[in-house]
Amino acid sequence: MILSDPARLSLCRHMVNEAITTSDLARRANMTRPQVSRHLAKLRSAGLLTSERSGRNVYHRVDVNHLMHIGVELLRVIVR
Numbered sequence: 001m002i003l004s005d006p007a008r009l010s011l012c013r014h015m016v017n018e019a020i021t022t023s024d025l026a027r028r029a030n031m032t033r034p035q036v037s038r039h040l041a042k043l044r045s046a047g048l049l050t051s052e053r054s055g056r057n058v059y060h061r062v063d064v065n066h067l068m069h070i071g072v073e074l075l076r077v078i079v080r
Contacts (some may be wrong), residue, residue, distance in 0.1 A: 019059035
């Protein structure tokens with residue numbers, strides 16, 4: 001699963017309550033910008049992120065609605 005990687009899970013924890021730039025994520029997670037960018041690309045391809053450009057910055061945020069939907073669907077599969 002996409003969130004089984006500890007680094008991606010950590011990044012999501014930073015983005016769940018606020019929109020944040022790649023540079024700020026790198027500082028908070030003690031990672032390089034290229035590392036963060038690779039993880040963000042995987043999260044984006046899974047549909048777990050929203051990104052919005054404001055001037056030169058791109059702000060990323062976890063798409064909580066999509067994440068909740070995945071959780072509900074996963075629970076349904078497990079319960080069957």
